[in-house]
Every structure is written in structure tokens, then in C-alpha cells.
Amino acid sequence: MIKEEIILHREYIQKLGEQKHFKMELPQDVKRIIGIETGVFRYASSNALFGGNPAEDLQSDPLDPLFKISFNDPVGRLTLQTQNFPGVIYEADVTQTEKNWKWADFTQTLYDGLFDQFSHDRKRHENTIMIDVCKQTIEGFYKDCWGEHQSDHVEYELLIYLWIEKKA
Amino acid sequence: MSKRIKKRFDIPVIDQSAVNSKTFELDKNIISVHGILLTSDRDDLLYYRGSNKIELNRQEIFPEGYESKLLMTGLNVSPNDRFYNLGGIAPGNGKLKIDYMDNYNELVAFVVYRISIYLDCEISEEV
Numbered sequence: 001m002i003k004e005e006i007i008l009h010r011e012y013i014q015k016l017g018e019q020k021h022f023k024m025e026l027p028q029d030v031k032r033i034i035g036i037e038t039g040v041f042r043y044a045s046s047n048a049l050f051g052g053n054p055a056e057d058l059q060s061d062p063l064d065p066l067f068k069i070s071f072n073d074p075v076g077r078l079t080l081q082t083q084n085f086p087g088v089i090y091e092a093d094v095t096q097t098e099k100n101w102k103w104a105d106f107t108q109t110l111y112d113g114l115f116d117q118f119s120h121d122r123k124r125h126e127n128t129i130m131i132d133v134c135k136q137t138i139e140g141f142y143k144d145c146w147g148e149h150q151s152d153h154v155e156y157e158l159l160i161y162l163w164i165e166k167k168a
Numbered sequence: 169m170s171k172r173i174k175k176r177f178d179i180p181v182i183d184q185s186a187v188n189s190k191t192f193e194l195d196k197n198i199i200s201v202h203g204i205l206l207t208s209d210r211d212d213l214l215y216y217r218g219s220n221k222i223e224l225n226r227q228e229i230f231p232e233g234y235e236s237k238l239l240m241t242g243l244n245v246s247p248n249d250r251f252y253n254l255g256g257i258a259p260g261n262g263k264l265k266i267d268y269m270d271n272y273n274e275l276v277a278f279v280v281y282r283i284s285i286y287l288d289c290e291i292s293e294e295v
Contacts, residue, residue, distance in 0.1 A: 004255070008231045039235045041219075041271060105244070118215030121242040123249060159235065 004034070007162040009140075013076070014155045016147035024138040026164065032133055033082075035126030035163030038094045040075055042156045066106065070099040073149060076158065079141045084134040092127065094142075094158065126163050138162070169294065170199060175287045179268055181213075184278035187269050194262040195291070201259055203251025203288035204229075206239040210281040215240060217276060218283065221267040225260025232267065236283070251288045 009024045074093030081088050101117055140160070147154045177192045194201075201224065208214035218236030222229045230239075241250040268283055 005228065006231050006234065008233050010233065037238060039238065041235070042273065101242075101244075116212065117242070118211040118237070118240070119242055120244050121237075121240070123241045123245045124238050159233065161234065161238075 003166050003168070005164050005166060007164060009160040009162065011140075011142060011158040011160070012155075013142070013144050013146075013158055014153060016144070016151070016153050018142075018144045018147070020142045022140045022142070024140060024160070024162065026133060026136045026138065026162070027166075028136065029166045030133050030136065030164045031167045032165050033089075033129060033131045033138075033162055034165050035128050036080070036090050036092075037124075037126045037161040037163075038078060038092070039159040039161070040094065040096050040156050041159060042154075066102070066104055069103065072097065072099055073145070075146045075156075076142055076144045078158075078160070081139050082131060082133060082135065083137060083139070085131055089131050090127070090129060096146075098122070126161070133164075170290050170292050172202070173289050173291055175289055177264065177266070177285045177287075179266060179283050179285070181268065181270050181281050181283060184270050185272050187267055189265070189267045192264045192266070194259050194264060194287075194289070196262065197291045197293075198259050198262065198289045199292050200256040200290045201254055201287055202256050202290060203253055204239060205241065205251050205286040205288075206236050206283060207286065208281055208283045210279065211240070212276050213270075213278070213281050214283055216273045217271050217278070219269045219271060221269075222285075223263075223265040224257060225263060226265075227260075229254065229257070233269075236268070251286070256290070 007026060011020055011022055072095045075096050076094045078092055078094055079088055080090040098117060098121065101120055142158060146156065179188050179190050181188055206214065215237045219233050220230060220236050221232040221234065239252050266285060
């Protein structure tokens with residue numbers, strides 16, 4: 001018998017800087033929450049892939065670009081809390097692109113453009129948390145940053161994956 | 169005596185923005201499934217366009233809409249670390265059902281592609 005399960009919650013974001021309060025319902029047999037992952041699915045009308053702000057002027061930067069660490073600009077900010085646990089249980093930036101996947105990889109300069117995140121990304125893991133659940137509801141708050149960076153409305157779907165452990 | 173093997177199952181994706189469902193039957197000598205991995209002959213399409221639902225023995229492992237890229241690993245990851253750990257699930261009736269959804273994305277135009285599902289299985293060598 002499988003004791004773990006993933007609950008997927010979707011929120012539709014469409015306005016610049018949109019702030020959203022929402023609730024996530026958990027199944028009756030949930031024992032605890034053990035992990036959280038997030039993702040973003042863009043809609044057709046959205047602008048180009050959000051890689052953050054334009055790159056800095058590399059000419060004047062003394063650092064070798066291969067060893068430069070870039071900040072992954074967030075698509076939005078997510079906060080979660082449960083009714084039986086005081087305070088916030090999870091707070092994180094939701095990001096779409098990992099700008100440092102080429103870090104210190106000299107082969108990338110030879111094959112620039114041929115590879116991307118889909119071929120050379122790191123292994124993904126859920127963020128581990130351990131929260132016992134008494135009530136079947138989780139409250140969430142999300143604030144969009146993507147639209148603010150683009151100075152325009154961006155339509156996308158925020159995906160929140162809750163890893164839960166079920167009662168035996 | 170048991171040993172670990174890798175099984176591969178393919179799903180051709182012929183229609184865009186559509187669900188491709190396929191049910192596979194695992195070998196009878198498989199006693200547990202330890203890991204899963206998704207790849208494709210077009211990794212970029214799987215990464216940007218794919219979502220999936222995966223069931224084993226009629227029990228849902230990943231829900232509908234789970235992004236396929238969360239089950240992919242890049243070439244930079246050591247081969248020994250690539251599989252997503254499922255913790256040794258008993259195969260039950262041995263039926264593995266995959267619902268793969270291709271989603272529109274203007275970053276990557278649709279072409280016919282193939283996705284491959286790899287399972288890290290433990291088999292019993294006793295007859």
C-alpha cells in the first residue's frame with residue numbers, strides 16, 4: 001500500500017502584481033505534510049519566458065562569466081499556513097528558470113545554444129517539511145512578481161504540489 | 169535472491185494538446201518498484217510541454233497535471249542518482265498506467281515525439 005501521495009493545487013494568475021488568498025483541501029486520511037514543490041504553466045498569451053532582468057554589462061565585470069552566480073528572479077512569492085500550527089509553515093519564491101545551470105561548465109561555451117535546462121538541469125527534489133495535520137485545510141497566499149517585472153499582465157497557472165503521508 | 173533491473177516503456181506523442189494514455193503490464197517476477205525516470209527523444213518538448221498522471225496497481229503515484237520536468241534529470245546528474253525514488257512500491261496487479269498530456273507552449277513548436285518511462289525494478293530470480 002502506498003503511504004505517500006501528492007496533492008496538486010492550481011491557481012490561475014492573470015493580473016499584474018495579483019495577490020491571492022486561497023484554501024487547499026486535503027483528503028480525510030492525511031497524517032502529515034512531508035514536502036512541497038511548485039511550478040508554473042504559462043498560457044499562450046503570456047510574454048516570453050521569464051528569465052529575470054536583463055543581464056548586467058559583462059564587459060565591465062572583472063569576473064569570468066562562467067563563474068558568475070546570478071540571482072534567480074522570482075515569478076511570485078508563496079506563503080502557506082495550517083490552522084492547527086501557529087505561524088507560517090512554508091514561505092518561498094516561485095521561480096521558473098535556473099540561471100546558474102551553466103555555472104563552471106566549460107563545455108557550454110563550445111556548444112552554446114545546443115543545450116539548455118532541459119538537458120543539463122540538476123535533479124529536482126521537493127522541499128522537505130514535516131507538519132502534522134489535524135484539520136483538512138491549508139491556507140495560502142500568493143503574490144505575483146512576474147507581471148511587475150514585465151510591467152504587463154501575465155497569464156499563468158501556479159502549480160503547488162503537496163506531498164502528504166497518509167494514515168495507515 | 170533478487171536483483172535490480174531497469175524497464176523501459178515508450179509512448180508516442182502524435183497529437184498536440186492532447187492526452188496520450190497507455191497501460192503497461194509489468195513482468196510477474198517484479199517484486200517492487202524503486203524508482204522512475206522520464207526521458208524523450210525531444211527533451212525540450214517534454215520539459216516545456218509535458219505533464220502526466222501515473223498510476224501503479226490502480227494507485228495514483230503522481231496526480232493529473234504533474235509537470236513532467238519534475239521527473240527528468242539532466243546529463244549533469246550522475247547515472248546512479250537519476251531515478252526518482254519511489255521507496256519500493258509493490259507492483260500489485262502489475263498495471264502501470266500513464267496519462268501523458270501535451271500542453272501548448274509557444275517556446276517550443278510541436279513535432280511528433282516520443283517519451284520514455286524508465287522503472288528501476290527489483291526482480292525475484294526464484295522460479
